[in-house]
Amino acid sequence: MQQDNKKDVFAKDNGGFTLCIVGVGLISGSFALSLKDKGFAKHVIGVSKTKASEEKALDLGIIDEALPLEEAIAKSDLIYIAIPVDATVPVSINILNLIDEHHIVADAGGTKHALCKAIEMHPKRARYVATHPMWGTEFSGPEAAVHNGFSGRSCVICEKEKSDTDAVAVVENIYTTLGMNLVYMQAEAHDIHAAYISHISHITSFSLANTVLEKEKEEDAIFQLAGGGFESTVRLAKSSPATWVPIFKQNRENLLDVLNEHITQLRKFKACLEKENYDYLYELIANANKIEKVLNG
Amino acid sequence: MQQDNKKDVFAKDNGGFTLCIVGVGLISGSFALSLKDKGFAKHVIGVSKTKASEEKALDLGIIDEALPLEEAIAKSDLIYIAIPVDATVPVSINILNLIDEHHIVADAGGTKHALCKAIEMHPKRARYVATHPMWGTEFSGPEAAVHNGFSGRSCVICEKEKSDTDAVAVVENIYTTLGMNLVYMQAEAHDIHAAYISHISHITSFSLANTVLEKEKEEDAIFQLAGGGFESTVRLAKSSPATWVPIFKQNRENLLDVLNEHITQLRKFKACLEKENYDYLYELIANANKIEKVLNG
Numbered sequence: 001m002q003q004d005n006k007k008d009v010f011a012k013d014n015g016g017f018t019l020c021i022v023g024v025g026l027i028s029g030s031f032a033l034s035l036k037d038k039g040f041a042k043h044v045i046g047v048s049k050t051k052a053s054e055e056k057a058l059d060l061g062i063i064d065e066a067l068p069l070e071e072a073i074a075k076s077d078l079i080y081i082a083i084p085v086d087a088t089v090p091v092s093i094n095i096l097n098l099i100d101e102h103h104i105v106a107d108a109g110g111t112k113h114a115l116c117k118a119i120e121m122h123p124k125r126a127r128y129v130a131t132h133p134m135w136g137t138e139f140s141g142p143e144a145a146v147h148n149g150f151s152g153r154s155c156v157i158c159e160k161e162k163s164d165t166d167a168v169a170v171v172e173n174i175y176t177t178l179g180m181n182l183v184y185m186q187a188e189a190h191d192i193h194a195a196y197i198s199h200i201s202h203i204t205s206f207s208l209a210n211t212v213l214e215k216e217k218e219e220d221a222i223f224q225l226a227g228g229g230f231e232s233t234v235r236l237a238k239s240s241p242a243t244w245v246p247i248f249k250q251n252r253e254n255l256l257d258v259l260n261e262h263i264t265q266l267r268k269f270k271a272c273l274e275k276e277n278y279d280y281l282y283e284l285i286a287n288a289n290k291i292e293k294v295l296n297g
Numbered sequence: 298m299q300q301d302n303k304k305d306v307f308a309k310d311n312g313g314f315t316l317c318i319v320g321v322g323l324i325s326g327s328f329a330l331s332l333k334d335k336g337f338a339k340h341v342i343g344v345s346k347t348k349a350s351e352e353k354a355l356d357l358g359i360i361d362e363a364l365p366l367e368e369a370i371a372k373s374d375l376i377y378i379a380i381p382v383d384a385t386v387p388v389s390i391n392i393l394n395l396i397d398e399h400h401i402v403a404d405a406g407g408t409k410h411a412l413c414k415a416i417e418m419h420p421k422r423a424r425y426v427a428t429h430p431m432w433g434t435e436f437s438g439p440e441a442a443v444h445n446g447f448s449g450r451s452c453v454i455c456e457k458e459k460s461d462t463d464a465v466a467v468v469e470n471i472y473t474t475l476g477m478n479l480v481y482m483q484a485e486a487h488d489i490h491a492a493y494i495s496h497i498s499h500i501t502s503f504s505l506a507n508t509v510l511e512k513e514k515e516e517d518a519i520f521q522l523a524g525g526g527f528e529s530t531v532r533l534a535k536s537s538p539a540t541w542v543p544i545f546k547q548n549r550e551n552l553l554d555v556l557n558e559h560i561t562q563l564r565k566f567k568a569c570l571e572k573e574n575y576d577y578l579y580e581l582i583a584n585a586n587k588i589e590k591v592l593n594g
Contacts, residue, residue, distance in 0.1 A: 134522060136526070154521050154522055156522070181521070183521050183522065193513070193515070193518045193522055194522070196508075196509050196512055196513040196518075196519070197509070197513070197518070197519060197522045197523055197527045198522075198526055198527060200505065200508065200509075201505065201526050201527045201530040201531075202526065203563070203566050204501055204505050204530060204563075205530060205585075206566070206581065206582050206585035207559060207562040207563045207565075207566060207585070208497065208498065208501050208559065208562075209584075209585040209586075209587075209588035210562045210565075210581065210584055210585050211493075211497065211555060211558045211559040211562045212493050212494070212497075212588065213584065213585075213587060213588060213591070214558055214562070215493055215554070215555055215558050216490070216493040216494070218490070219591050221490045221493075221494070222493070222494060222588075222591050222592070223591060223592065223593075223594040224451050224478070224480050225431060225451055225453070225480065225490055225491070225494045225495070226494055226592055229433070229495055229498050229499065229532075229533050230494045230495060230498045231592065232529045232530070232532050232533070233498040233501060233502060233529070233530055233532075233533060234498075234588050234592075235529055235530075236526050236529070236530060237585040237586065237588050237589075238586055238588065238589040239582075239586075240582075240586075241578075241579045241582035241583050241586070244582055245575055245578050245579050245582065248570065248578060249573075249575055249578075252570050252573070255570060256567065256570050256571065257512070258508060258512055259563065259566065259567050259570070260567070261508045261511055261512050262504060262505065262508040262563065263560060263563055263564065263567065265504040265505075265507045265508045265511070266500070266501075266504045266556065266559065266560055266563070267560065268504075268507075269500050269503070269504060269556065270553065270556050270557070270560065273545065273549050273552060273553050273556070274553065276546075276549070278542055278546055281538075281542050281545060281546075282538045282542050284503065284507065285503050285536075285537075285538035285541055285542065286538050287506075287507055287510065288502075288503035288504070288506035288507050288510075288534040289506075289534065289535055289536075289537075289538070290506075290510060291506035291509065291510060291531050291534050291535065292534075292535040294510070294516050294519050294520060295519070295520065295523055295528065295531075296520075297520040
């Protein structure tokens with residue numbers, strides 16, 4: 001598609017554009033707050049399945065008005081989708097059907113392969129920028145939205161070459177201004193890396209919480225003794241099933257692969273303890289310590 | 298044992314006592330810094346197996362002098378042991394052999410049953426207070442020591458009834474002044490709870506690090522993508538094998554019990570993914586979410 005004059009709405013000296021957030025929760029809410037703070041958005045429209053979320057977001061000043069999707073799109077410049085990843089696919093196609101060529105659409109989903117495949121052949125694909133800002137907290141809903149989210153984390157942009165240059169430039173400029181470090185990947189590679197780095201951590205954390213809830217019948221003891229170590233390891237276990245079940249479903253094969261490896265690794269620790277092989281236990285831990293060097297780059 | 302005049306050294310208006318730390322690392326170093334900061338200790342003596350640690354601790358102002366154990370004890374009032382838990386047992390007996398009845402001895406070990414059993418019949422057992430301050434970081438050595446550690450966390454005191462009242466009172470007063478919340482337990486119960494709350498978190502974290510290091514051959518991707526979720530789940534994987542192998546060894550049976558349960562829980566997630574049973578996956582996650590309520594008390 002060619003540039004047209006309506007796209008000037010994204011120009012820096014234009015006084016801000018109208019943002020439509022589809023889904024009114026932690027990610028979209030924090031995105032809206034930040035875009036107002038940074039002067040990108042002058043008006044924010046919220047689209048939500050639930051009246052209660054819309055009202056909460058209005059009360060909290062996250063959105064300026066709530067509208068049905070079609071009306072919201074007609075009034076908006078940038079449409080930002082942050083809903084469970086299974087809903088992202090049909091909603092994205094629906095949105096692409098409704099937009100003009102001046103619109104830019106972006107999503108924040110934690111899986112990218114199914115989405116990119118689904119929109120691949122859409123005639124307006126080039127107005128869509130597939131992104132995964134790797135930021136979040138364990139909380140959800142509009143009341144979890146914060147100012148100054150996103151900063152200091154990576155944001156993956158997938159299949160950049162399939163999006164119009166002007167659309168990518170606007171989205172890149174927003175994320176960069178929010179303090180994110182941009183990383184470019186194909187969607188399939190993104191999902192593999194996300195399984196290793198993000199999704200397995202959640203499964204581990206959910207399982208650890210279930211282990212402790214199952215074994216430790218004295219809830220008072222958990223409350224009294226839970227130190228920083230336990231709290232940081234189970235922090236993610238507070239994350240919402242509505243967000244994570246669709247992610248695990250879409251990334252099932254990669255996740256099974258990593259989960260099998262993780263169970264294998266845990267069984268090595270178990271075998272060391274069973275056989276009282278403390279030299280090998282030492283080696284396993286010394287190997288795990290290498291993660292520090294990798295994390296520090 | 299009876300109170301004697303020498304014990305007045307622990308009185309508040311006495312200008313501070315002489316602290317001996319056995320082991321010069323994260324815990325003992327942070328303990329020494331805090332006791333100087335709070336006016337408890339006027340002089341700190343360090344005892345270490347390694348000359349390098351002693352020199353580092355002297356350079357950092359954590360200790361005022363380094364001495365061999367016997368000389369250090371002769372000059373000290375409170376002796377605080379923070380070394381790997383397998384060494385804690387013989388070193389504690391050795392220290393009990395060397396002390397007078399004015400001394401107070403305490404340790405900071407992460408397991409308590411083997412220790413309490415080993416010192417149970419010692420004629421000077423009553424001068425020993427078995428403690429586990431549930432604070433730490435993933436770093437080790439004197440350079441990891443910090444001011445203001447311990448605060449806001451729980452400290453377990455085991456088998457309080459086997460220690461002299463005056464010794465317990467001094468140790469309680471110190472930990473309380475450092476901002477810790479005191480919890481009292483028998484040593485066996487402590488080790489069971491510690492397996493659930495602390496030790497399994499470390500195994501999970503070590504295994505997760507090994508999983509990612511094994512599966513994710515692109516170290517750049519780990520570095521670029523590791524967000525808050527991953528970092529908090531693998532934080533403990535940086536912990537030292539010298540500290541943790543002896544803890545796992547001493548708490549082997551409890552830990553195997555919890556580890557078996559943890560593997561069972563992970564296999565439930567795996568089965569859900571394999572069988573595409575997303576309703577049960579949702580249930581597992583919703584159950585894990587209950588940890589939030591338990592942690593909030």
